Amino acid sequence: MKLxxxxxxxxxxxxxxxxxxxxxxEVAAVVTRPDAPAGRGRRLVASPVAERAEEAGIEVLKPVRxxxxxxxxxxxxxAPDCCPVVAYGALLPRVALDIPAHGWVNLHFxxxxxxxxxxxxxxxxxxxxxITGASTFLIEEGLDSGPVYGTVTEEIRPxxxxxxxxxxxxxxxxxxxxxxxDGIEDGTLKAVPQPAEGVSLAPKVNVEDARVDWGTPALRVxxxxxxxxxxxxxxxxxxxxxxxxxxxxxxxERTDLTPGQLSAGKNNVYAGTxxxxxxxxxxxxxxxxxxxxxDWARGVRIAAGETLGD
Numbered sequence: 001m002k003l004x005x006x007x008x009x010x011x012x013x014x015x016x017x018x019x020x021x022x023x024x025x026e027v028a029a030v031v032t033r034p035d036a037p038a039g040r041g042r043r044l045v046a047s048p049v050a051e052r053a054e055e056a057g058i059e060v061l062k063p064v065r066x067x068x069x070x071x072x073x074x075x076x077x078x079a080p081d082c083c084p085v086v087a088y089g090a091l092l093p094r095v096a097l098d099i100p101a102h103g104w105v106n107l108h109f110x111x112x113x114x115x116x117x118x119x120x121x122x123x124x125x126x127x128x129x130x131i132t133g134a135s136t137f138l139i140e141e142g143l144d145s146g147p148v149y150g151t152v153t154e155e156i157r158p159x160x161x162x163x164x165x166x167x168x169x170x171x172x173x174x175x176x177x178x179x180x181x182d183g184i185e186d187g188t189l190k191a192v193p194q195p196a197e198g199v200s201l202a203p204k205v206n207v208e209d210a211r212v213d214w215g216t217p218a219l220r221v222x223x224x225x226x227x228x229x230x231x232x233x234x235x236x237x238x239x240x241x242x243x244x245x246x247x248x249x250x251x252x253e254r255t256d257l258t259p260g261q262l263s264a265g266k267n268n269v270y271a272g273t274x275x276x277x278x279x280x281x282x283x284x285x286x287x288x289x290x291x292x293x294x295d296w297a298r299g300v301r302i303a304a305g306e307t308l309g310d
Contacts, residue, residue, distance in 0.1 A: 001081035006031040012086035018174035029059040104139040116144035117202035126227035134173035136180040147191030161229040214260035217275040246282035260307035264297035
């Protein structure tokens with residue numbers, strides 16, 4: 001088939017690579033978000049997908065809005081058979097959805113209908129799910145509600161951050177998306193409507209969502225830290241300043257600390273929760289680089305009874 005691939009961040013690059021390597025389909029163009037300011041200088045930088053497409057010599061389209069008439073007209077001129085999508089980052093209007101004969105097929109990082117929305121991996125970890133996966137589905141105008149072509153499953157490991165899990169899903173999902181394109185082309189794959197039961201939503205995780213509530217159990221604190229790493233980053237406050245919690249570890253044997261209470265030893269530092277303590281393995285004080293919890297504790301000289309949070 002002739003394909004137009006839509007995607008923006010680094011997590012979409014493995015899928016583009018898989019389609020380019022398949023040798024079965026032609027990736028005629030790539031659609032991605034416009035260049036965005038990045039770094040200290042805030043200079044405009046092309047998306048990872050745009051950079052990879054340019055390396056491969058593929059035409060790159062960067063519409064400000066997918067409903068722009070010039071973009072839609074050019075898409076009609078390309079006449080793709082199907083448009084595979086991975087984390088494109090913009091809503092597609094009906095007029096765009098109708099252009100390719102086989103529609104737009106999205107790779108979504110959950111087992112639909114679970115975790116529809118922008119942050120499925122973060123929510124799966126924070127909810128304590130043991131299994132997640134990726135799904136390919138035909139995009140409709142509803143939120144991740146279209147019929148599903150295929151899925152792959154992935155175990156959520158006890159120490160997985162959302163970054164760890166998303167990396168694995170990006171590569172597993174890349175193979176799924178390529179196989180989905182093959183099945184659509186040869187007519188062996190049909191999309192199946194999602195069940196009405198089991199729907200859960202995964203809206204974008206904002207900074208306030210990432211604030212650690214020390215009154216919740218240690219397992220919940222651990223899930224929030226892992227689910228919000230690397231972005232937006234779990235955080236708390238200490239002496240009125242923000243402190244990012246980069247990595248923590250539940251310690252069931254420490255039950256002597258009240259929620260948020262700190263206890264520092266020579267080589268470690270613990271914080272109390274609503275159940276047992278967590279060890280603060282890595283933290284990042286405001287305006288500084290990440291450091292081990294023990295180094296941070298030595299530097300600030302924690303006083304007896306001091307706590308994290310308000």
